[in-house]
């Protein structure tokens with residue numbers, strides 16, 4: 001039998017399927033779009049196809065992410081905090097602190113030995129310190145999101161972005177562009193701004209190494225470097241950081257199914 | 263009849279009908295509160311707007327019906343009526359960062375929602391926001407505000423100082439309304455307070471059992487009980503709570519069937535309608551077994567002593583004044599006594615009381631092995647409410663437990 005985890009975030013819907021041993025057999029990432037119910041199902045079907053499986057081969061499905069309640073065919077909905085904890089722990093078993101910067105929120109999760117969540121802090125209600133913040137700034141500078149990381153390494157004089165608020169920071173960035181300030185320096189400043197926001201949460205929860213970063217923003221090498229500088233520790237980055245939540249969900253699905261059998 | 267007067271009259275009538283069908287502690291409590299609220303419009307009583315912690319027994323013994331503004335703010339929010347009042351207060355320039363309990367009231371007073379009160383009486387604790395809101399209401403109604411300054415320490419000098427202020431307050435009420443203090447009524451109020459206190463202590467003691475005979479909302483906002491001010495009804499309400507929970511306990515009837523997790527709720531509840539408690543109860547079998555503000559922190563009053571002194575002693579013992587350690591110790595004690603698995607701190611926006619101490623709550627309760635979740639929610643202004651985000655926090659917290 002196989003088990004699936006579906007993570008419906010604000011920007012992407014991710015699915016992971018694992019086998020009896022908990023080994024990942026397939027995954028998919030699709031944009032969430034306007035209808036999370038449709039994208040969840042589409043993503044699940046696509047992953048089934050990749051794995052060469054049919055729906056009836058999946059014994060248990062756990063849905064997670066903000067859209068977890070819009071997956072009617074899931075057996076259980078579990079929050080992304082627990083799922084990211086489980087996923088990051090599976091990828092890097094020495095993980096004690098997880099930094100997850102997603103599209104809509106960012107969170108810091110603390111695990112105990114064994115992978116159980118013992119504390120967490122979340123930033124929401126405000127886009128500061130999230131992937132959305134980065135996206136808005138990239139747009140304001142007309143730079144591709146994936147180029148932000150490499151460009152930031154070329155910064156000579158990091159420019160301080162004083163506003164935390166996405167709206168104010170956007171106009172600040174636009175003014176800096178208008179003043180012909182080097183984009184690289186502005187980008188380094190943007191990373192530092194997110195870092196300072198997330199750093200507050202890290203301090204609140206208390207950093208314990210190893211640290212693993214999940215969520216789409218972990219693909220931004222400049223952001224990771226900035227966080228490593230702030231924390232003073234090397235951060236583990238999964239090969240595909242976006243699917244950590246879905247992977248955790250799939251692993252929990254496997255455990256649940258086994259528990260229910262017992 | 264103003265909108266609010268009609269509201270209280272309708273509420274009282276509706277609750278009376280329900281009570282005739284079946285008496286429950288909660289119904290009786292709300293009924294009595296509605297009755298007290300209705301006194302605001304009854305010319306047999308002088309009416310006072312106050313902040314939350316003033317000695318309502320003294321007001322009661324002077325024929326003054328007191329309503330604290332935070333209660334009115336909560337009530338408006340509970341009925342989904344606050345929005346225009348926020349807008350009014352904000353249009354006047356009040357910051358959205360201020361406590362929304364107070365902002366509602368300023369807007370409501372500006373909109374002429376309430377009859378002009380005869381008195382405005384504030385207390386320097388728990389927060390200066392309340393005092394400022396009352397001062398603004400005083401300007402709106404062109405009424406003086408009497409302020410009680412509660413000293414920080416529990417010393418004989420503080421006691422003396424507070425008693426003097428009570429006397430000054432009594433003189434102020436007499437000057438403003440012509441009403442005098444009825445010493446017998448005050449003694450009776452103190453006596454009633456003692457009797458009621460004992461019932462509540464015992465009712466709360468029963469809730470220390472697992473499962474608790476009460477469920478999350480049975481004790482919701484019980485703090486407004488202070489409005490009964492030592493009235494005979496205060497004793498009835500307390501007795502019915504005690505009897506109801508004793509009956510349930512003795513017959514093995516749990517407040518929340520299948521209770522699995524026991525929670526401590528720090529400070530105030532979320533006042534507008536939402537699904538958080540229902541979700542906690544249904545999906546996690548989690549029961550709020552004790553609210554910080556409901557805890558009986560004072561000793562019985564000495565009925566042979568000067569009632570003013572006894573009331574002042576109670577006020578000085580309040581955990582929301584003095585060093586924060588007082589409050590922290592009590593929170594820890596509650597968490598242990600009630601066998602709590604976790605604590606929920608709404609960390610109400612604009613409240614410096616709870617915002618400032620939030621990390622200390624976490625550290626202190628961690629010593630008792632009780633984790634805390636900070637919700638960061640505005641308990642009154644639902645325009646700032648995103649249920650999905652809060653549910654994620656709360657559910658993750660429950661998964662963690």
Ligand code: SF4
Nearest residue numbers: 361388389391613615
């Ligand atoms: S919530 Fe805080 S600021 Fe608001 S009335 Fe209560 S103590 Fe004062």
